[in-house]
Amino acid sequence: MVEEGSTLLRRMEICVAEAEKRSGKNAMSMQETFTVYLIETRPMDAVAEGHNPAPDCLWRRYSEFELLRNYLIVTYPYIVVPPLPEKRAEFVWHKLSADNMDPDFVERRRVGLENFLLRVASHPVLSNDKILYHFLTEEHGWKEVVYETGFQAKADSRLRALSATFRVRNPDKRFMEMKHYSDELQSHTSQLLRARARVADRLYGVYKVHGNYGRVFSEWSAIEREMGDGLQSAGHHMDAYAASIDDILEEEEHYADQLKEYLSYAEALRAVCRKHELTQFELEMASQDLISKKQQREELSTGIVRTFSFKGMTNKLFGQEAPEQREARLKLLEDLIAEVVKAHIERAWVDIQRFKEQKDKDLREALISYAVMQISMCKKGIQVWSNAKECFLKM
Amino acid sequence: DKGQPWQNPTTTGNKSNLLHQMNTSLADGSPMPNSPSSLVNQYRLEDDDEGQKDANTKDIFIAVDNPESQVTAIETFIMYRVATRTTRSEFDSSEYEVRRRYQDFLWLRSRLEDNHPTLIVHPLPEKFVMKGMVERFNEDFIETRRKALHRFLNKISEHPILSYSQHFKVFLTAQVSDLASHKKQGPGFLSRMGETVRAVANSVRGLRSRPEEFAVMQEYVEDFSNKMCSMDKVTQRIVKEQREYLEELKQYSPTYAQWADLEEELADPLKGVVSCVVQCSKESEEQIHHLSEVLVPALHEYVLCAETLKAVMRRRDNIQAEFEAKNEALLSRKVDQEAVKEVDGLADRMEQANNALKGDWSRWQHSMRTDLRSVFISTAEKNVEYYEKVRQREISASDSNFTHTEKTQTELLFLFFF
Numbered sequence: 001m002v003e004e005g006s007t008l009l010r011r012m013e014i015c016v017a018e019a020e021k022r023s024g025k026n027a028m029s030m031q032e033t034f035t036v037y038l039i040e041t042r043p044m045d046a047v048a049e050g051h052n053p054a055p056d057c058l059w060r061r062y063s064e065f066e067l068l069r070n071y072l073i074v075t076y077p078y079i080v081v082p083p084l085p086e087k088r089a090e091f092v093w094h095k096l097s098a099d100n101m102d103p104d105f106v107e108r109r110r111v112g113l114e115n116f117l118l119r120v121a122s123h124p125v126l127s128n129d130k131i132l133y134h135f136l137t138e139e140h141g142w143k144e145v146v147y148e149t150g151f152q153a154k155a156d157s158r159l160r161a162l163s164a165t166f167r168v169r170n171p172d173k174r175f176m177e178m179k180h181y182s183d184e185l186q187s188h189t190s191q192l193l194r195a196r197a198r199v200a201d202r203l204y205g206v207y208k209v210h211g212n213y214g215r216v217f218s219e220w221s222a223i224e225r226e227m228g229d230g231l232q233s234a235g236h237h238m239d240a241y242a243a244s245i246d247d248i249l250e251e252e253e254h255y256a257d258q259l260k261e262y263l264s265y266a267e268a269l270r271a272v273c274r275k276h277e278l279t280q281f282e283l284e285m286a287s288q289d290l291i292s293k294k295q296q297r298e299e300l301s302t303g304i305v306r307t308f309s310f311k312g313m314t315n316k317l318f319g320q321e322a323p324e325q326r327e328a329r330l331k332l333l334e335d336l337i338a339e340v341v342k343a344h345i346e347r348a349w350v351d352i353q354r355f356k357e358q359k360d361k362d363l364r365e366a367l368i369s370y371a372v373m374q375i376s377m378c379k380k381g382i383q384v385w386s387n388a389k390e391c392f393l394k395m
Numbered sequence: 396d397k398g399q400p401w402q403n404p405t406t407t408g409n410k411s412n413l414l415h416q417m418n419t420s421l422a423d424g425s426p427m428p429n430s431p432s433s434l435v436n437q438y439r440l441e442d443d444d445e446g447q448k449d450a451n452t453k454d455i456f457i458a459v460d461n462p463e464s465q466v467t468a469i470e471t472f473i474m475y476r477v478a479t480r481t482t483r484s485e486f487d488s489s490e491y492e493v494r495r496r497y498q499d500f501l502w503l504r505s506r507l508e509d510n511h512p513t514l515i516v517h518p519l520p521e522k523f524v525m526k527g528m529v530e531r532f533n534e535d536f537i538e539t540r541r542k543a544l545h546r547f548l549n550k551i552s553e554h555p556i557l558s559y560s561q562h563f564k565v566f567l568t569a570q571v572s573d574l575a576s577h578k579k580q581g582p583g584f585l586s587r588m589g590e591t592v593r594a595v596a597n598s599v600r601g602l603r604s605r606p607e608e609f610a611v612m613q614e615y616v617e618d619f620s621n622k623m624c625s626m627d628k629v630t631q632r633i634v635k636e637q638r639e640y641l642e643e644l645k646q647y648s649p650t651y652a653q654w655a656d657l658e659e660e661l662a663d664p665l666k667g668v669v670s671c672v673v674q675c676s677k678e679s680e681e682q683i684h685h686l687s688e689v690l691v692p693a694l695h696e697y698v699l700c701a702e703t704l705k706a707v708m709r710r711r712d713n714i715q716a717e718f719e720a721k722n723e724a725l726l727s728r729k730v731d732q733e734a735v736k737e738v739d740g741l742a743d744r745m746e747q748a749n750n751a752l753k754g755d756w757s758r759w760q761h762s763m764r765t766d767l768r769s770v771f772i773s774t775a776e777k778n779v780e781y782y783e784k785v786r787q788r789e790i791s792a793s794d795s796n797f798t799h800t801e802k803t804q805t806e807l808l809f810l811f812f813f
Contacts, residue, residue, distance in 0.1 A: 181657065185654075185657065188650065188653055188654035188657060191650045191653075192647075192650040192654065195643065195646050195647040198643045198646070199643045199644060199647050201643075202636065202639050202640035202642075202643045205636040205639070205640070206633065206640050209629065209632050209636050210633065212625075212629040212632070213629055216625045216629060219622060219625075220619075220622040220626075223615055223618045223619065226764060227768075230768075234771070360660040360661060363661055363664075364664055367661070367664040367665065367668060368664070368793065370668070371668070371789055371793040372793075374785070374786075374789050375786055375789045375793075378782040378783070378786035378789065379782075379786065381781070381782035382782045382786070385775045385776075385779045385782070386775070388775045389775035389776060389779065392768055392771040392772045392775060393768075393772060395764060395767075395768045395771070
């Protein structure tokens with residue numbers, strides 16, 4: 001699931017090995033219980049040489065992972081930053097716990113956090129980040145270092161800007177399409193997850209009710225002579241059938257987690273598209289601003305008021321210059337703006353392409369493993385009912 | 396035996412049709428959809444002959460079909476066609492076709508029970524469905540009832556004693572008006588009421604003691620009744636859960652289809668999932684159909700059988716109680732020829748009743764075992780079939796979507812695990 005040929009991950013083995021409950025006082029001096037996760041790292045060359053050094057380790061809680069991710073999002077606005085496992089259990093079906101302290105939930109979160117770190121550490125750009133390295137290696141004082149980068153302020157201003165409505169004059173077609181795609185992807189995956197949860201719920205019901213057959217067959221076998229043995233053993237198979245759904249659905253939860261990851265990825269993708277839009281808008285505004293300032297200056301000096309137009313400017317830009325010189329400078333400015341915009345587009349587009357390839361590969365694998373799961377489930381079903389049939393034949 | 400001559404049925408337009416159908420099924424051996432033998436085998440997949448009449452030694456075949464609504468000034472009701480084919484010598488003809496309504500079946504059964512109080516007479520479908528307010532003329536209700544009536548007559552025809560009952564013969568052969576006049580004979584309503592009242596009065600005194608084997612039977616009957624009710628309830632619950640599962644599956648496959656439209660590389664694997672979920676839905680419907688049409692009716696029938704058994708036990712007890720009451724009365728009086736004769740008669744009656752029940756008991760047990768075993772087997776087979784078909788679809792869908800490397804990987808997986 002994770003790329004080869006990356007920097008940090010090549011140098012260092014990373015895993016989220018364990019989870020533990022802790023209690024402590026929170027910011028409001030109230031007692032709270034939370035879970036911490038053990039991050040273990042080992043230098044790759046030591047491992048490769050066959051030494052088995054003890055891993056370096058530190059404990060982090062979910063909120064610290066969140067902090068790291070927020071930092072990365074702000075610092076690398078053009079990168080589709082890998083998502084964290086869900087903050088709260090969503091798309092739960094009835095038997096699945098929505099409780100954050102539930103051991104199954106904690107375990108799935110542990111896997112998700114490890115996955116997050118592996119993806120970040122193997123990313124061609126993100127893996128080089130110093131804050132990431134500190135996160136993995138320095139337990140104490142890391143939070144202060146992150147805050148010192150001042151990313152929070154940038155985050156706030158970005159958020160304000162992004163929430164305003166704005167329109168770009170020359171929207172890049174590819175980004176518009178990508179933004180639309182991310183919306184659709186979010187919509188489809190969340191619908192799918194919702195439907196899957198309901199199907200899981202119903203399937204659970206079907207299997208569990210068969211457990212009642214187990215009970216009744218067993219009781220019934222006690223009063224029968226010739227049929228007793230057959231009924232008794234058939235009952236056991238019914239119990240086994242009813243019990244088998246727990247493992248089946250637990251495995252399926254892993255598939256759901258893979259889809260949830262891409263649901264979150266879709267959000268991250270959308271964010272990149274929006275930030276790009278914002279950047280382009282700001283550049284357009286800045287250049288417009290620059291040009292209008294020039295125009296104002298000229299108008300003041302020449303006393304002539306002209307109507308402004310962005311393209312095909314007719315009035316002088318730089319005052320005393322000859323028309324050809326003015327044309328040349330104007331063209332230069334336009335070209336510069338276009339270059340900057342293009343550079344931003346290309347930078348983001350590279351990562352979006354990388355993301356697209358990763359997504360296709362990962363989801364393809366997920367769908368394949370889903371099929372394998374279903375096939376295995378069918379095999380179990382065939383076995384149980386064939387066994388039951390044998391018992392009935394003996395009745 | 397009333398010794399009255401019975402008319403041969405008049406040739407109706409349908410009779411030649413019936414002949415044709417029955418002959419065709421004989422000729423090529425494979426049952427036609429409406430022929431008696433295919434319907435008879437409805438619950439019997441393979442007949443184990445363990446001393447029971449099997450398909451080869453059966454000499455009477457009965458079919459109940461063709462429900463038609465009859466409207467009179469007073470009421471509306473359904474008439475069913477009862478078609479009989481037999482080689483028995485007691486029957487003047489080898490084929491009969493008559494029309495009967497539910498009331499006629501009730502009449503037949505009550506006559507059989509009256510004449511043989513301690514034989515186990517197969518139950519009839521219920522008068523009306525209590526829950527769900529099903530209309531009497533609802534198609535599904537009529538079809539369910541028709542099948543049960545068909546089962547009833549065939550069960551009677553397989554009974555070594557009941558199938559030779561005169562009432563049974565009249566039921567199968569008499570035209571509607573003749574049946575009506577036959578019904579009027581025999582003990583009237585009031586006299587039968589009187590018998591019932593006397594029986595109740597006697598049984599109020601209670602039983603001295605039940606012979607051991609009947610005490611065991613009584614306990615079995617109560618337990619069996621509870622188990623059958625539980626089985627019935629559990630199965631109906633499974634059908635309900637299956638239906639709800641199917642509903643959700645129908646919402647599930649479109650989510651993949653819509654997503655597939657959005658994707659390029661992923662379109663094929665996503666469409667593969669669609670085809671698998673659709674197949675799953677299709678097979679689920681088959682499963683539900685089997686459960687509702689085969690397993691539920693069979694279990695329900697044995698719930699009713701359990702009630703029949705309870706009634707048989709009660710009647711046997713009453714016969715014993717009546718004898719004991721008269722016997723006690725006799726002991727406290729002078730020996731009176733009439734009274735002694737009466738008590739002897741009652742003693743004989745009791746012995747006959749007990750023997751009849753004992754004999755019928757093992758026959759019934761065997762029949763119950765055969766019936767339930769066969770529906771359980773067919774249910775298990777249906778479930779295996781379900782999983783096999785879904786698995787097949789999964790495999791073929793995956794197969795077409797894997798790249799070469801993935802195929803090799805998966806083949807290795809299969810070899811390893813499957």
